[in-house]
Amino acid sequence: MSYNANLKNLALFEIGAAMMVFAVLFHIVRAYQPPAPMVAVATAGAVKPPTGPAVQASETK
Amino acid sequence: MAEKSKPSSNLIVKLILWIIDRLERTIFIGVKITLPKKFLSPLGFLGMLTFVTFVILGVTGAVLMLYYEPTSANAYETVKNIEEKVPYGFLVRNIHYHGSNAMVFLAVAHLYYQYFSGRYKIRNEIIWVTGLILGVITVLEAFSGYDLLFNDRAELAVSIGVSLTNASPVIGAQLQQFIWGSGFAEFLIRLYALHVFVIPLMMTVLMLFHFPRFLVLDVPIATAVVGIVLITGGLLPIELGVKFDPDFPPGITVPEWYLTGLYAFIRTGYDKFFTGGVLPLLLILMFLAVPFIDRNRKFSWKDRPFFTALGLASIAQILITTVWGFYVDPDPNKPTVLRLFIDPIPFYSLLILSGLVMYVGIYGYMRAKIAMSAGKKRVITRPKPITLSTRWTTVAIILLLIFDWHTCLTMQT
Numbered sequence: 416m417s418y419n420a421n422l423k424n425l426a427l428f429e430i431g432a433a434m435m436v437f438a439v440l441f442h443i444v445r446a447y448q449p450p451a452p453m454v455a456v457a458t459a460g461a462v463k464p465p466t467g468p469a470v471q472a473s474e475t476k
Numbered sequence: 477m478a479e480k481s482k483p484s485s486n487l488i489v490k491l492i493l494w495i496i497d498r499l500e501r502t503i504f505i506g507v508k509i510t511l512p513k514k515f516l517s518p519l520g521f522l523g524m525l526t527f528v529t530f531v532i533l534g535v536t537g538a539v540l541m542l543y544y545e546p547t548s549a550n551a552y553e554t555v556k557n558i559e560e561k562v563p564y565g566f567l568v569r570n571i572h573y574h575g576s577n578a579m580v581f582l583a584v585a586h587l588y589y590q591y592f593s594g595r596y597k598i599r600n601e602i603i604w605v606t607g608l609i610l611g612v613i614t615v616l617e618a619f620s621g622y623d624l625l626f627n628d629r630a631e632l633a634v635s636i637g638v639s640l641t642n643a644s645p646v647i648g649a650q651l652q653q654f655i656w657g658s659g660f661a662e663f664l665i666r667l668y669a670l671h672v673f674v675i676p677l678m679m680t681v682l683m684l685f686h687f688p689r690f691l692v693l694d695v696p697i698a699t700a701v702v703g704i705v706l707i708t709g710g711l712l713p714i715e716l717g718v719k720f721d722p723d724f725p726p727g728i729t730v731p732e733w734y735l736t737g738l739y740a741f742i743r744t745g746y747d748k749f750f751t752g753g754v755l756p757l758l759l760i761l762m763f764l765a766v767p768f769i770d771r772n773r774k775f776s777w778k779d780r781p782f783f784t785a786l787g788l789a790s791i792a793q794i795l796i797t798t799v800w801g802f803y804v805d806p807d808p809n810k811p812t813v814l815r816l817f818i819d820p821i822p823f824y825s826l827l828i829l830s831g832l833v834m835y836v837g838i839y840g841y842m843r844a845k846i847a848m849s850a851g852k853k854r855v856i857t858r859p860k861p862i863t864l865s866t867r868w869t870t871v872a873i874i875l876l877l878i879f880d881w882h883t884c885l886t887m888q889t
Contacts, residue, residue: 423566428710430567433883434703438696440876445696446514447869 509691518701521692522586523607528698529579529705530679536572537672544624546668548660551626552719559716570709576618578705580734583611587763591787594775596767604767606686608760613679615734620671622732626664627717629729634663636731636742636752643748660722728804728812736801737794743801744820759790781842789834793827 418426499505518525543562545554558565587607590596596604619637623630634656641652656663718727731739741751770783777784800823805815864872 418564418567424570424710424713426710427567427570427706427713429883431703431706431708431710433880434699434706436876436880436883438700438703440873440880441696441699442515443864443869443872443876447864447866450866 507687507689507691509693512692512694516692516694516697518694518697519589521694521697522582522589523686524691524693525698525701526579526582526586527683528693528701529575529582532575532702532705533572533579534676536568536575539568540572541672546624546664548626548664551624551664552716555625556716566713567709570713571705573622573714574705574709574712576621577708577732577734578701580614580618582701583614584734587611588787588791591763591766592777592784594770594777594780594783597770597773597775600688601767603686603688605764606682608763610679610682610686612760613675613682617671617675617679618732619735620667620675623667624664624671625717626660626720628720628727629717629731631720632729633731633735634667636735636739638663639748640742640752644753645749648749725812728815730802730804733798733802736799737797738801740797740801740818740823743816743818744823745817746820759793762786762790778842779846781839781846784842785835785839788838789831792830792834796827796830 540558543554543558543565545551555569558569560566590604590607619633623633623637638652638656641655642648644651655666657666717729730736738752738756741755742748744751766783770780772780774780777787800818803818805817807815
């Protein structure tokens, strides 16, 4: 519309603004991290703690 | 041992994997391009952003070539035709012009960022030297581009170029004849050949030696850079200027911002070869010598006061000469030569004084700070990332989508 109305520089500005918006959108979607799921207390209590060392002494060398 | 993933049944994925597999037979597999999954400071990949603008310039330049005619009789008229009659010619020309400014600016910013962060170390000397040559060629490419318009500004640039080459010792006259030829028709076709073929070819070859193996391309930042180029084009559309007429002397005009510094040197009236050739060459030689002088293993600008002070002093010199180059005596009653003349005494005094003050001041301050913090342990603080909640992320996305949808609709109608 702007271009056809001979507002050519406005058309250029609008395309640039749209690209900036795309950049912001891309950034927001990429940076979004969904919140960690809630864990029920009963379920959490049912998980057994590890009994032995997670890493063997020989593996740390 | 990682379990081998199941082959995809998707035809497009299969095609991409097939291409990647065959690319292993080419040199491209040696280059690793990373698309970061979170925000990275664009300062680290300014070179890639410069390359993005180079590609944009290649594409828009190819479109402009379809309509441009490099003859002294028609050069200006064809550009006017592109501007006014060719569909979307205004947009393409403006993107090409502002893209060239962006490329020069990004290349200079890239140079200084690499300089201050000491990236020329760790066996990067070849990348550094080719980058410097690329920077100089980028300015030449931009210079040869706006001469093609054949307006009064182009005439000024050409007359500066001709007088500079002519002032070169020993081979001046031959060099002038070789580069510019004789007459308007010859210089236009030569500049056109340089602009669309010779210099881009040189740049492409140099890029093969300049590109490191590991590259980063952040899509939103690259898109934002293109967006800024377009917005600048919308706010400050490039004008055609006055068509150059050899029968009438051109009015007072100044060259592009990346050449006004050089223009200021020439306007001081001293020997053109010294002011327009030797003095700018000193800056280039300084950058060329730095990786071979700075053998310190430290990278941070804070730990290298000598080179940090040198770099900041050079920025001050560039800014002073660039701003001064725009100045023209406003008195219209004076002759043109006098209005353009820059008094060398205040000009060079300010350059020398500012260079000394900047260098000595910054160097002394940094040395004192290093001495004071010698016994203290440096604490590195990392900026906390800004995170949006789910609700605000959704609101932002919806608002931005509405804006883009509205823009698309207005562009179509």
